Amino acid sequence: MKNSTSLISTNNVCLHFGNDVVLHDIDFSVEEREIVTLLGPNGSGKSSFLRILIGALQPTGGVVNRRDGLRIGYVPQRLSIDANMPMSVDRFLRLGKSNRGELKSKWVEQVGVADLLSLQVSHLSGGQLQRVMLTHALLADPDILILDEATQGLDQPGEAAFYRLIEQVRKEQGCAVVLVSHDLHVVMSASDRVICLNGHICCEGAPTIVSAAPEYRALFGLGTEGALALYRHDHDHSHDHAPGHAHNHSHDHAHDNTMKHEAKNDAKNDADV
Amino acid sequence: MLDDFMFRALLAGIGLALAAGPLGCFVVWRKMAYFGDATAHAAILGVALSLAFSLSTFIGVLLVAALMAFCIARLSGRMYAIDTLLGVAAHLSLALGLVAVSKLSGVRLDLSSYLFGDILAVSRADIVVVWLGAVLTTALLIWRWEPLLTSTLNPDLAAARGYDVEREQLVLMMSLAVLVAVAIKLVGALLITAILIIPAAAARVFSKTPEQMAVVAIVVGVLAVAGGLGMSLFADTPSGPSIVVVAGLLFLIANVIASAKARSSGRSR
Incomplete structure (x- = not known):
């Protein structure tokens, strides 16, 4: 995965706030022109990880490598301009x-x-x-565009339109894209890789393009023109090392109309970790 | 012309307004009003120390103000909220300064001239110091303008652009310390923050960009200095407070004009 042409790579990155472990053992890299979607429930450390990538936060352990002269285009989650x-x-x-x-x-x-x-x-x-x-x-x-929950507050057609815009500017600029999403199951269909983060990298894979499936139509309507795709989590571990947290729910969801509901439950459970 | 105390006062005041305009904007944008107060109060301790060790007041105040700024910048957000920390530091250093001054034997010190300043008593050497300080801080701000502005707006945005957010903050703190050191003789420790904030606040209503606000703040500051000195001359009022009173009037006038404008443009629509 890692090689010398990586735009940004991290090796064993850990982040502690006091005694709390926010992130541990993260090996991650982004290659040129790649689109990576980073998923994670609230409190999973994905915003902290993004801040480590852009250099706003120093990890307490591990190494971050940025290619020399790397130009980062960063889109924060929100911009609160003082009145x-x-x-x-x-x-x-x-x-x-x-x-x-x-x-x-x-x-x-x-x-x-x-x-x-x-x-x-x-x-x-x-x-x-x-x-x-x-x-x-x-x-x-930029050589790489980094977006933190850029679609938060947008409705689904708005989200799809924004993803199409990102895809288009990515093509034009020829840059890599890293986007963070709080939605655990609906991702940008153009993503080359989807990474699920919850303190560490839980699973990694490609999004499932199901735009032709009737269930997809029912879920997203016709207005999204294939900009959205589903991501099927395939975790090979449980989080029972966290005391007091029963992580016994399955990540194998039926991709039907109830999915949104389950995704919310997921987020709630994982946030307890 | 430099023999005229009014002209010297005006010259020194314009120098102060030049530096205070842009710096005051950052104080307003970053909600650092209390920080300005703390640094200014620490200056009294600096006055006491410079008398004890026979240093120039400028050097003593600069050292203490810079130390204060540096400590607060480093400590903030660690354990206490910034306003708690500033409350402790500001009043402790003021009290320490007052105690130290009272213990200095053989020194007769008119403390009120350091608390309220005496711009009418500035010497030629003082003018040189004020202008050196003003040019230094203004040059520093112009040089670091984009990184400072970006990290004020959003620290993450600044980091992504490769700026060192903490270093930029330190630049601002040190500029503030220099300003306090040159301003204490002119307007005194208690009114320095007013000279920073009021012109910037008045400028806000006329500005569409940060740069406009900084320039208008300088203009408001210069008007306040000229008006305050005039008031002091003709009404025989203390000069430092008079400058602040005129600045406050300009702030009110600016807001009245702005709200009248907003109302008339609202009606025409």
Whole structure:
């Protein structure tokens, strides 16, 4: 899995907060142009892991390697701009010296934020802010795009549209993509790999493209145009080493209309770990 | 012209406003008002120490303020909430400073000139120090502007761009310490935070970008200094508080204009 061309790789990465083990023994790598989806319930340490990848957090153990001169385009989960700070969209896009003229006009056009430039960032809707943050990340001319729960707060057609946009800009920019999702079962269909994280890497695989199946139609409707896919967890271990937590539920879900419900239960159980 | 005490005061005040504008914006954006107070209160301890060791007040205040800024930056978020930590540090250093000053034998010290400042008494040498400090902090802020702004907005965004968030914070803290050291003679320890925050707050309502806000804050600061000195001259009021009073008036006027504007544009729609 790991080789010298990896954009980012981690070796035995651990993270402790005091006596709490947040992450342990994580071996992970992203190759050029690869799309990786990182799944995990709340409290699984996936946001911390992302912050380790971008260099905002130092792991307490293990090694993180970034390719020399790696340019990261990061889209945070949310951006809370203090009301005291005036910040127009246009100025935000120039933040961090990414003022490359032709690059800016290209991405502003493609991501569709041209109409927003004169607005204040604090006045944007959730979906608008998402696209503005994506444009800002692209203006870094990134080798890798890293998105933290970028589809949170979007409905399913909105989520599918956002994934199609990511796919399109990935093709154009030729960058790798790492996205984090809180949804344990519905992922971006273009993902090359799906990694399920819960303190450590629980399982890893490819998403199941089931867009033709009637169950899929029933679940997602027709509006998603295959941007969403399902991920079937295949855990070969249990979490009974965590005291007081019975991890006896199965990860073999029937992919029918009840799936969403089960996914929620899953998240709740895993968060207890 | 430099023989005129009013002109010297104006020159020193403009230097202070130049540095306080952009720095005050960061104090406002990062909600560091209490931090400014703590650093300023620590300055009294610096005054006492410089008298005890016959240092220049500028050096003594700078050292203590920088030490204070550094300690708080390092300790915050470890065990106590930042405002608890600042509450302890600010008042302890102020009290320590007052106790130390009282124990200095043979020194007759007019403490009120350090608490409230005396901009009308600045010497030519003071003007040089103020402008050196102002140019230094402003140059530092301009140089680190993008990283500082990015890490103020979102530390993770800054880290992803390869900026060292902690180092940028330290740059800001040290700039603040320099400003406190030059400002204590002019407006005094108790009013330094006002000079930082009020012009920035007044500038907020007229600005669409952070840079606009910083520039307008400088303009408001200069107007406040000129207006305050004028008020002091004609109404025989203490100069430091007068500057703050005029700054407060400008803040009110700015908000009245802004809300009138918002109402008229609301009606035209």
